[in-house]
Amino acid sequence: MKARKDGKETRERILASACSVFAEKGFRDATVVEICKLAGANVAAVNYHFRDKSSLYLAVWQHSAAEESRLYPVDGGVPREATPERRLAGIVGSLVRRLGDQGTLGYFQKLKIMEMAMPTGIIWEVVREYREPFRDNLKRVIREMLGSGAADADVERCERGVVGQCMVVKEALREPFSTRTPDRMSARDFEEWTAHIVRFSIAGIRAIRNHVKNRR
Amino acid sequence: MKARKDGKETRERILASACSVFAEKGFRDATVVEICKLAGANVAAVNYHFRDKSSLYLAVWQHSAAEESRLYPVDGGVPREATPERRLAGIVGSLVRRLGDQGTLGYFQKLKIMEMAMPTGIIWEVVREYREPFRDNLKRVIREMLGSGAADADVERCERGVVGQCMVVKEALREPFSTRTPDRMSARDFEEWTAHIVRFSIAGIRAIRNHVKNRR
DNA sequence: AATCTTTTGAAATGGCCATTTGAAGTGTAT
DNA sequence: ATACACTTCAAATGGCCATTTCAAAAGATT
Numbered sequence A, B: 001m002k003a004r005k006d007g008k009e010t011r012e013r014i015l016a017s018a019c020s021v022f023a024e025k026g027f028r029d030a031t032v033v034e035i036c037k038l039a040g041a042n043v044a045a046v047n048y049h050f051r052d053k054s055s056l057y058l059a060v061w062q063h064s065a066a067e068e069s070r071l072y073p074v075d076g077g078v079p080r081e082a083t084p085e086r087r088l089a090g091i092v093g094s095l096v097r098r099l100g101d102q103g104t105l106g107y108f109q110k111l112k113i114m115e116m117a118m119p120t121g122i123i124w125e126v127v128r129e130y131r132e133p134f135r136d137n138l139k140r141v142i143r144e145m146l147g148s149g150a151a152d153a154d155v156e157r158c159e160r161g162v163v164g165q166c167m168v169v170k171e172a173l174r175e176p177f178s179t180r181t182p183d184r185m186s187a188r189d190f191e192e193w194t195a196h197i198v199r200f201s202i203a204g205i206r207a208i209r210n211h212v213k214n215r216r
Numbered sequence C: 001a002a003t004c005t006t007t008t009g010a011a012a013t014g015g016c017c018a019t020t021t022g023a024a025g026t027g028t029a030t
Numbered sequence D: 001a002t003a004c005a006c007t008t009c010a011a012a013t014g015g016c017c018a019t020t021t022c023a024a025a026a027g028a029t030t
Helices: A005-029 A032-039 A044-050 A053-071 A084-100 A106-117 A124-146 A152-170 A187-215 B005-029 B032-039 B044-050 B053-071 B084-100 B106-117 B124-146 B152-170 B187-215
Strands: none
Touching: A005 A032, A005 A044, A005 A053, A005 A106, A005 B005, A032 A044, A032 A053, A044 A053, A053 A106, A053 A124, A084 A106, A084 A124, A084 A152, A084 A187, A106 B106, A124 A152, A124 A187, A152 A187, A152 B152, A152 B187, A187 B152, A187 B187, B005 B032, B005 B044, B005 B053, B005 B106, B032 B044, B032 B053, B044 B053, B053 B106, B053 B124, B084 B106, B084 B124, B084 B152, B084 B187, B124 B152, B124 B187, B152 B187
16 A cells, blocks of 8 residues: 555665675674664664565575576577587676676675585575576586587586686685785686686586597 | 693593584584583683684694695695696595595585685684695696796686686585585595596696697 | 554664683692 | 692673564655
């Protein structure tokens, strides 16, 4: 009946603050007080708009996952008919460009790493839903490149390897594991990383293809 | 003057419990009460033997890092005179075998991932000390394989890629990112992963070498 | 303007947890 | 045996934080 707009506004301010605070501190170390202070809202607003901290966290994930697959599609914008090599480049480009997102999505990468390292258990469903199409797509590309002789395990290992290479681009370059500040990475840097990973991986996958052929 | 042995014993029981509890829950979510209960000791014992929770965490890292470089040397047991390819295999083998350690060290890999995702700031010094020789060694191997035309950035990217591939072997295969249970991986599985990563990476590095040559 | 509903605010509640405290217990040395 | 330092213990302390509560404020509807 009575739809007030100010309510939705603070809801979104809180969601935005929650994104950055959760990403900075993790689910456990982020406090509701801090999120609300950043949003210029009262603590009770979290209860009112989201029920509790966990549900707020879930909302952050749902929002971010949806936004991410909108801005960085799983195919990287490369058409399905393209060669597998070009499609691989599209996928890696998407993965790496996400890391450099300066807007609402750069933080989400950190959130994902944290969740991988110490699962809260709150967002399993979301992850499965948004990750499965991505993995399936990447596996399909790799399977084409490997040829018919490849086993599922071969595909899986290559897929893991590609993702692993992309993951460390930014996250592993932090204290205490590095003294570099990855926040300084430019768009050019990300392009170079993408090109590197694609070149490296294409050669790697071909080597596995050859090995598989000789194995039989 | 008066050195009692029972003191050292509970100290070590607490240290052992701390290893597993910290690895299971992370620094923040692990509680002193739980650690002590597992160790069969009183809460105050942490204060007495380690000063506080942070120092206990530090002690866990110092212990684990020392143990790790003892059991899994940075060169993987391959002599310095061996070909870079063989030395690479030694390094990757060390990295991957660590993941499968069933003893006191399997947990430490989780701890490292957590610290990478959400640094506590407590153990920076330890990480730098134990990681630098490892990275230097790996970079040296890769530089040899890349040839003299390679820039530092090329070496760095390859090095990151190799480490990234190793990292995801176990950690990324967990809920919610996978439904596999990596605890079931056998020694054979780890060998296959090692062989895969080595083959993949040698081909990748060669491709980068060729590209670098043509670039000039 | 009067009324209803949505939204906000400040303070209170209750739980969890690291750390402290001071006394009691225990091995070691004289 | 006695004294002494080392070690353990149970209970208290104090801080932090999510969540609740209930009254006040304010948009919407008539």
